[in-house]
Amino acid sequence: MEHSPFRWLLPIAVLAALVAAWEAVVDLNNLPPYVLPSPLAVMETLIKDRVVLFQSMLVTLQTTVLALIFAVIGGVGLALIFASARIVEFSLFPIAVILQVTPVIAVAPLMLIYLSTDTAVLVCAWIVAFFPVLSNTTLGLNSVDPNLRDLFRLAGASRWQTLTQLKLPTALPYFLGGLRIAGGLALIGAVVGEIAAGSAGQGSGLAFRIVESAYRLNIPRLFAALLLISLAGILIYAALSLLSWFVLRRWHESELGGPA
Amino acid sequence: MASPLLRLEGVGKRFANSTTALEGLDMEVRQGEFLSLLGPSGCGKSTALRLIAGLTEPTTGRIDWNGAEAARDADGRRSIGFVFQEPTLMPWASVFANVHLPLKLAGVSRGKAEPAIAEALELVGLEGFRDAYPRELSGGMKMRVSIARALVTKPRLLLMDEPFAALDEITRFKLNNDLLQVWRQLGCTIVFVTHSVFESVFLSSRILVFRARPGRVSAELSIDPNQPRDDAFRTSPEYAGLCRETSLALARAMEAR
Numbered sequence: 185m186e187h188s189p190f191r192w193l194l195p196i197a198v199l200a201a202l203v204a205a206w207e208a209v210v211d212l213n214n215l216p217p218y219v220l221p222s223p224l225a226v227m228e229t230l231i232k233d234r235v236v237l238f239q240s241m242l243v244t245l246q247t248t249v250l251a252l253i254f255a256v257i258g259g260v261g262l263a264l265i266f267a268s269a270r271i272v273e274f275s276l277f278p279i280a281v282i283l284q285v286t287p288v289i290a291v292a293p294l295m296l297i298y299l300s301t302d303t304a305v306l307v308c309a310w311i312v313a314f315f316p317v318l319s320n321t322t323l324g325l326n327s328v329d330p331n332l333r334d335l336f337r338l339a340g341a342s343r344w345q346t347l348t349q350l351k352l353p354t355a356l357p358y359f360l361g362g363l364r365i366a367g368g369l370a371l372i373g374a375v376v377g378e379i380a381a382g383s384a385g386q387g388s389g390l391a392f393r394i395v396e397s398a399y400r401l402n403i404p405r406l407f408a409a410l411l412l413i414s415l416a417g418i419l420i421y422a423a424l425s426l427l428s429w430f431v432l433r434r435w436h437e438s439e440l441g442g443p444a
Numbered sequence: 445m446a447s448p449l450l451r452l453e454g455v456g457k458r459f460a461n462s463t464t465a466l467e468g469l470d471m472e473v474r475q476g477e478f479l480s481l482l483g484p485s486g487c488g489k490s491t492a493l494r495l496i497a498g499l500t501e502p503t504t505g506r507i508d509w510n511g512a513e514a515a516r517d518a519d520g521r522r523s524i525g526f527v528f529q530e531p532t533l534m535p536w537a538s539v540f541a542n543v544h545l546p547l548k549l550a551g552v553s554r555g556k557a558e559p560a561i562a563e564a565l566e567l568v569g570l571e572g573f574r575d576a577y578p579r580e581l582s583g584g585m586k587m588r589v590s591i592a593r594a595l596v597t598k599p600r601l602l603l604m605d606e607p608f609a610a611l612d613e614i615t616r617f618k619l620n621n622d623l624l625q626v627w628r629q630l631g632c633t634i635v636f637v638t639h640s641v642f643e644s645v646f647l648s649s650r651i652l653v654f655r656a657r658p659g660r661v662s663a664e665l666s667i668d669p670n671q672p673r674d675d676a677f678r679t680s681p682e683y684a685g686l687c688r689e690t691s692l693a694l695a696r697a698m699e700a701r
Contacts, residue, residue: 329532331528331530331532332532332534334494334499334526334528335526335528335532335545335546336549337499338497338498338499338524338526339545339546339549339550340549340550341549345549349545349548349549350534353534353536353537356536434536434577435535435536435537435577435578435579436535436536437579
């Protein structure tokens with residue numbers, strides 16, 4: 185089963201069957217496109233509106249990637265500070281938890297009051313992406329093999345040597361796991377931010393196209409935008425999985441079977 | 445008798461949770477010997493090893509390095525190799541990089557360390573595995589890498605904390621033989637913690653039997669260091685007799701309260 189073509193063919197066949205069933209349901213019942221557009225109609229809209237839709241996709245992707253980069257900088261940076269002084273961890277971790285458990289959709293309106301639209305959307309995406317990076321990296325930095333730590337002490341390793349040659353490599357698989365979660369969450373954060381902002385115009389992302397299409401009952405376009413958001417999510421996940429595989433393939437159990 | 449390398453005098457160790465691991469421990473390590481610390485689990489023999497390594501400080505008593513200069517290398521650093529119960533390798537680094545570690549931390553570059561690393565790998569019979577990763581190796585091979593890493597700095601004192609306890613018997617016998625060969629070849633001092641009577645008798649020139657709660661030395665046995673240690677010895681009546689004697693000493697240590 186591991187290497188048989190069924191591993192690829194089966195999920196594709198299931199997906200194709202679902203799309204065919206969808207098309208059949210729409211055709212047989214003569215459903216109007218504003219109730220449920222057929223897959224073909226969605227594809228047509230995707231091609232017809234490609235300029236505006238892909239533009240929006242780029243905006244959303246850009247926000248997501250930027251938020252992810254800031255989440256990595258903030259999350260890893262704070263985790264390193266946590267690891268160097270437990271007192272900082274005790275003092276600051278509750279605040280990070282509050283940031284995490286407060287639904288971002290509830291915070292978004294406030295952000296929009298204080299910040300420009302673009303920045304507010306970026307901050308929303310950052311808030312949700314930041315926590316998994318922080319908590320996973322902290323967990324990783326605290327997971328050092330105590331015997332290896334003793335070995336470093338015995339060899340008279342400096343703090344810097346212990347950090348770069350022991351703690352960071354130990355934390356790497358944990359960090360990459362957190363990053364994969366953060367990638368998906370950053371997209372969700374960006375979408376939530378865009379929906380809350382609801383601003384029309386040039387620089388608006390895919391989520392705004394969805395809201396706009398819903399108001400105009402342009403359901404095929406709504407589906408097309410939805411499809412592109414899924415595609416953006418898959419792209420981000422695939423890119424991060426590939427990164428994880430590339431970094432860990434030689435030594436970590438999680439990546440021995442090839443990229444996920 | 446060989447001169448002492450270090451001496452523990454009245455050493456006690458109490459942990460923060462107020463368990464007493466050691467109390468009034470007097471023992472010495474002599475230059476060039478193969479000393480086994482034998483005892484039931486929880487008797488403080490591993491703690492004694494960590495005290496000697498300087499990984500933890502005694503609560504009472506003192507550790508006297510009378511032969512201190514013999515235990516230091518040219519840079520004046522205390523020359524100690526430590527092998528843990530688990531191989532304790534860095535999974536992200538190749539065999540070569542794992543063995544390089546102690547030298548790397550001392551600032552010796554890859555190129556400069558290369559001959560020492562090659563030599564250490566040859567000593568443990570892993571010349572062909574320098575580019576392998578730990579996960580690709582068997583348990584016995586991982587332990588060999590761990591030993592090579594401890595040997596790469598050419599320590600005068602090698603401390604081993606039940607290194608072969610997790611290995612199967614066949615692998616353990618093989619590693620026992622190879623360890624003795626390394627010991628003779630390098631002429632270093634080895635302190636070996638074990639709970640196996642048979643292993644301690646096969647390897648040691650001297651055995652200290654520990655008793656538990658609180659941990660201290662209960663008996664001392666010497667074995668002729670010139671006795672060849674090979675498979676013939678392992679099946680000889682002398683070996684059986686020594687094992688019997690040691691087992692009795694261990695049984696007495698476990699009864700004593």
